[in-house]
Amino acid sequence: MTQSANTARTGGRVNIAFTAAAEQAARRLVERFPFASPLDVARVGAAYALRERLPLTRPGDFGAANGSNYNVGSVDPQGELRDLLLALHPEIDEDPYRIIETLMSVGAIELDKRVAAGQILSLRDLITPPATGRAIPA
């Protein structure tokens, strides 16, 4: 890992946000599950995307992350999510919170699709990884 990569990994982002589509998905998930706010969905979405090994890079149709702004300190108060991300993906050489911003949106949208498809109906379904579960094609 280079010096510049290390600098990039410590990051300098203060705020992160959902994309517009992800924000709508997050609101639906808050309605459906006992999550207190979209902030919870942000963390769950990122964790879900990691577990489902969704790409860390932004897809072409990702769009602008211009939904409500969340302070990084609110999303990841102790830096736990960031540390886990880096431990899982030591190859990352950019700001981890940019990747978390990507993951929370793609994860929330993916989760929302699976809920709509009736594949995830409860927290139990969500926390139990599917044997062969993979992302639903858009």
Place this chain on the structure above:
Amino acid sequence: MRLVALEVTDFGPYRGTQQFSFASEPGVELVWGENGRGKTSFLNAVRWALFGVVLGRASSKIDLSTVGNRDDTDSSTVRSFKATLTFTHGGHTYKLTRAYREETDWTGAGAFRERKSLVKDGDVLGPEDRDRELANLLPEQIARFFLFDAELLQEYEQLLTPGSDAGEKLKASIERVLGLPILTQARDDVAAHLAIARTEQAKAAQKDKTTLNLGNDLQLASDEAENARKNVATLAELLEDLQNDVNEMEKQLTSSNRFRGLLATRNAKREEVERLAARSKDRNDELDAAAGDVWRVVLAPLVAQELASIETQTDAVNHRLVAALAARQAARAVSTGVCPTCQQAVGADLAQTLHDHGSAEDADTVQAELTTLRARRDVLRKLRADGNRIARLEEDANQARVDLSDAEGQLRDLQAQMDEAPAGTAEAIGALIDTLGQKNVSLANTRRRLKDSREDLQRKDQAVVALSEKLRRLGTASTGAEDRKVKLLVELQALLAAAVAEFRDRLRDRIEDEASKVFRALSAERDYDRLRINDNYGLTILYADGTEVLNRSSGYEHVVALSLIAALQRCSPMAGPIITDSPFGRLDATHKKHVLQALPQITDQVVLLVHDDELDRQSAVNELNTHLVGEHHLRRVSGRHTEIEAGAHP
């Protein structure tokens, strides 16, 4: 008394005028009728003719405006009805008619009234003669020993509870049927004369200077005793009124049992819904609190996988590190010609061999790689997630929601059922329960006051007796005549009190003996030996060794009650027919058989109102044999119309 015929007109289900002729020979008659045909109404027709009352469940009086036969569904219309009972007694023939009919007064307004008439040997008796004859023939207070049903039999258990109001009334009825009032009335009459005599004694004493003070004291004490007596009488009357009110209210509450049950269930369900709602909220709160950890649980499988991979990588890197460190030592041996470990010289051949096997990997680089792996492992190991707890909390919360939803549905159903009742029913019942509570408090207070007043009266009576006796002992001429009168009445009162006690004791012994004889004939349990009577005429079953049978069955309650009734019939100066409604309901086959065999021995005229399920006809015919003197049946014409017909069911 022997019943000859009953004629009913529009009484209960008996539409029009219908005749029933009782058998003229001694024995048992059976009247067969299914439930709802009019067996209780038949008993009530006889009761109405004799006493002017119609009884419903729990011996409550039925409103007369509801008794008349009706052929429509308009319950607001009051109908006339009538019953005429023909019977013989003491060589005379009586025809007693009692009617409930509408009469118009001088203003033309109509009102329903009870009218009765008594014809004796063809002569219509005037009101006074009629009432006197009726009071002597069969006083209402003893009707229970002649006209009864299973519910009335059950009340005899009250005799075993000392001091119970029902038991006291029953005891009074028993003593009445046994003729005790002749003595007790005589005793009470003498007591009244004695009180007058003492007043006269006081007045006479007041006329003499030597006895003036004593006379005044006696006068005052007598006045105080009289006031105390009036107080006791007033309280006794109040107590009876309160007891009647309480009975009436309890009956009203009994009649609203279904609604009250519904109300209680609704209230309990409402509380359950509140409890379940609180539980559901608690479970949701717990789940909400735990939901913040869901992301960790989601990530946990990936972290576990990665940890396993890191462990494998760490092993491999460790091996590489060992090799790199060994290579570094070898290189040093080759370059210095001395082994850095054992300090021995390294020859050219060995140096060549070490050089050939040297590793190209740098130990520091491998060490750094290992450090990175360990750092990642340490981060991943910090993740704490309990998926089972979250799943369990979610299940608990879901279950709590389902339970709440079910209970809310049931509550809505109950509320809908309650809404069908007339408006204000719940409030009326609530008010009735409140009033009943207050009446019960008054009843308890009045009972206590009556007890205190009786004790007060006793003390005051004793004071009067002491003063009167003191005056008599002075033996002054002025009070001489009154003193002698008082002395005579005191002795007469003592004699009558002793006679009452003696008569009671003898009666109790006789009833115990007679009831035991009947009981032995009726009982199917060979170990039950006899009955023991208490001061209230309550009967306890005894084993042969004299120990009590505890917790006897309700079937045996009836056997004991029938034994008592039979004993009373045998010991009473009044003999009469027995008409009983569904008396076999609680008896098993053996006891039914025994009762059938014993009935003809109890009295000359027995009428049993029974239904097929209660009594098998063939068994009844066999057991009664020649004692069966008549059969009748109640034929259904419609739900509101029954005809009395001769013979058993066709």
